[in-house]
Amino acid sequence: MNGQHKESDSVNISKMVRKAKRTTTIRTVLISLLVSLIAFFGVMLGNQYLTSWSYSRANHSEQIMNLISGPDEKQAGQVNYNGFLNGSFQYYTVKVIEGVPIPWADKKINYQVFPFINFLSFGGDTSPSVSLQDENMKKQGYEYTRSYNGLNGQREMLFYIPQVNYNDKVLNDLPLLQKMDQDKLVEMAVSLDKDYSLNEVKQLLPPELTQTWYWVDTYDNKAFYDPYIDGNGNKSYASPDPEGWVKGFGNSDPDSNEVSEKTFLEALEQGVQLKGQYQYDFNRIYNYLKKDKSKPEESDIRILGVVVTGTAKELQVLSGQPYVRGVTLGAVVDKF
Incomplete structure (x- = not known):
């Protein structure tokens, strides 16, 4: 009889151990899934924030450069494509002649969170x-x-x-x-x-x-x-x-007389401070105009x-x- 009791106790202990292992395994799996989900959403949110920041910076750089280039050109629309730690945006310009617009340029710009990592292979002006x-x-x-x-x-x-x-x-x-x-x-x-x-x-x-x-x-x-x-x-x-x-x-408004050298100088100042894609060009022009002064003046234009x-x-x-x-x-x- 004692042998049967010992054998029964051994079986019960074995069942308890297996049950405990299953419980531990399920708990571990659930915790792992929860951590993975949290990490996944964290990465997605982080990627969204970083790529949005990179896009905003690249777009701002283009907008400033457009202020001092592209005679009679005006931006007509834009499409942004986000990826993982990178993306691209495509913008379109028209040339306006006496109030009549005509399609002019279609340009794609790549941007990435880390400049040395580039998963995209396209970019540039598609209407050269x-x-x-x-x-x-x-x-x-x-x-x-x-x-x-x-x-x-x-x-x-x-x-x-x-x-x-x-x-x-x-x-x-x-x-x-x-x-x-x-x-x-x-x-x-x-x-x-x-x-x-x-x-x-x-x-x-x-x-x-x-x-x-x-x-x-x-x-x-x-x-x-x-x-x-x-x-x-x-x-x-x-x-x-x-x-x-x-x-x-x-001047975006041909009927206005407000166009002045200030428009050009303000764009230059923004370009120098941004330190974006066109940093070299902005610095070169800024330094050329200001000569030995602290900053360029309207009379330097x-x-x-x-x-x-x-x-x-x-x-x-x-x-x-x-x-x-x-x-x-x-x-x-x-x-x-």
């Missing part, structure tokens, strides 16, 4: 410029070509720096205005014969033309544009700057050119003006 040979320019010995917008086929403007030697190959597109419908709305880049103050430019050009954007002297190394001898022993000359390269400022809009008929008033070094045609649209 297309360079095409102009037969008349070729016959006249031009060393450069015209650029066209890859999205809509419109011409892109070119800008000529005063005193830079272009081997006398400076375009004057004013005669083209006579060949088109005189009611067409036209955008043109006027490169000036020298640098002027903003007030001087406002008074210089005919009042019937709308001055929409001012090209600022940000060239800290003009020697870069000097003629040079290439590898074949030939002398090569500078090419004009396309509109995507130049820096300046404009010198205008090299101006973008004007109007009808083809109105813009012909620029013909023969002594302050005009070069004029290049940009976008052309219908009134309606």
Whole structure:
């Protein structure tokens, strides 16, 4: 009998041990699941916060750069895609000519929480410029070509720096205005014969033309544009700057007279403080303008050119003006 009791006790103890193990295992699994869920949601929330911060920083950098670039361009919309510790956003711009918008650029920007980790492989401008040979320019010995917008086929403007030697190959597109419908709305880049103050430019050009954007002297190394001898022993000359390269400022409201050098300086200040993607450009321009002062002033802003809009008929008033070094045609649209 004692043996049966001992055997029964042993069986009961074994059952209790197995039950305790199951209970412990279930508890461990439940705790592990709970911890995993908490960790998962913590990582998701952390990723959302960090990627949102990275997006905001990258977007802010683009917005500031857009304030000092892109003549007559305005942002029309944006889409943001979040990933894990990275993402991308795509924004669209239109060019507005006398109140008429036309599609202009489609740009994708990558951003990541940690700059050295990049899970994305795409980015950049999806509507790049297309360079095409102009037969008349070729016959006249031009060393450069015209650029066209890859999205809509419109011409892109070119800008000529005063005193830079272009081997006398400076375009004057004013005669083209006579060949088109005189009611067409036209955008043109006027490169000036020298640098002027903003007030001087406002008074210089005919009042019937709308001055929409001012090209600022940000060239800290003009020697870069000097003629040079290439590898074949030939002398090569500078090419004009396309509109995507130049820096300046404009006014979102053409009917307002509030545009001033302050617009440009405030954008520069923000760009320097942000320390974002365009930090080098902002610092370079800022230091060039301020020289030996603590910060640049409005009097340091010198205008090299101006973008004007109007009808083809109105813009012909620029013909023969002594302050005009070069004029290049940009976008052309219908009134309606």
